[in-house]
Amino acid sequence: MEKFEIVIFGNGDIAQLASYYFETDSNYKVVGFTVDRDYINDDKFEGKPLVAFDEVASIYPPDKFGMFIAISYANLNKLRSQKYHEAKNKGYELVSYVSSESTYKSQYMCGDNCFILEDNTIQPFVKIGSNVTLWSGNHIGHHSIIKDHNFISSHVVISGHCVISPYCFIGVNATLHNNVEIGTENLIAAGAIISKSSAEQSVWVPSKSILLSKKSNLIKL
Structure with missing residues (x-):
């Protein structure tokens, strides 16, 4: 079965764990990661491309790729909620x-x-x-x-x-x-x-x- 390709927002522990779980126990394939530009400290994460969130849609178009927001409970989940809405506004299907x-x-x-x-x-x-x-x-x-x-x-x-x-x-x-x-x-x-x-x-x-x-x-x- 062909796996649906997704991009994960995040480059910390939860993003690493999310990538592991999706890759080993789902029908999703993680092809890359994205974070806000100010938080990019390398061009790769977990051996896959790490791109700026402001340009992710041009590299991984939302009509071809899904996304998962892998952020903790910071600020009582409001940061995760903010990025959740921003990704949806870009047109991404957010997967579970x-x-x-x-x-x-x-x-x-x-x-x-x-x-x-x-x-x-x-x-x-x-x-x-x-x-x-x-x-x-x-x-x-x-x-x-x-x-x-x-x-x-x-x-x-x-x-x-x-x-x-x-x-x-x-x-x-x-x-x-x-x-x-x-x-x-x-x-x-x-x-x-x-x-x-x-x-x-x-x-x-x-x-x-x-x-x-x-x-x-x-x-x-």
């Missing part, structure tokens, strides 16, 4: 990656420019918008909705009937109880437990672990 090693049981497919890695469990009736990153090992409970421009890190539990509004970051091992609605631009730190709905621009930080003065060799296990 859904790992073959995820368990995707929902009858609703995700939107465009999603990055869903291995060991995610996505239960029936879940709806995932566009430009959403689900790092590895998350549980997305039935009937939950993850709206556009979100970043869910690893081993997060989102229980049933939850709603995640746009521009949120949810840290490693955070847990959301059933029927929780998270407002726009929430920052939920690693290990936080959310049992009630959250207003926009809320920041949730769990209690810190306590360092005991006792040495480990004095504790009987």
Whole structure:
């Protein structure tokens, strides 16, 4: 089967990882990379051409190539959202990656420019918008909705009937109880437990672990 050729926006770790996943576990072939001109420090990345974003459409025309925006959660996903819209305005189809090693049981497919890695469990009736990153090992409970421009890190539990509004970051091992609605631009730190709905621009930080003065060799296990 002939693979659809794509260009990845980015030249950092996430772009490198995206290239690996697309090349090894999808029907897409990565042919090049692009970033804003000020961030070009070489003419190649991962052995493939790295071109300025302001000229990418002349080198990789949007009627022949797709694109994936490989940017982190910087500024609560707003930088990724900005480049997402700029690429669409250039006419690019933005592709999504859904790992073959995820368990995707929902009858609703995700939107465009999603990055869903291995060991995610996505239960029936879940709806995932566009430009959403689900790092590895998350549980997305039935009937939950993850709206556009979100970043869910690893081993997060989102229980049933939850709603995640746009521009949120949810840290490693955070847990959301059933029927929780998270407002726009929430920052939920690693290990936080959310049992009630959250207003926009809320920041949730769990209690810190306590360092005991006792040495480990004095504790009987």
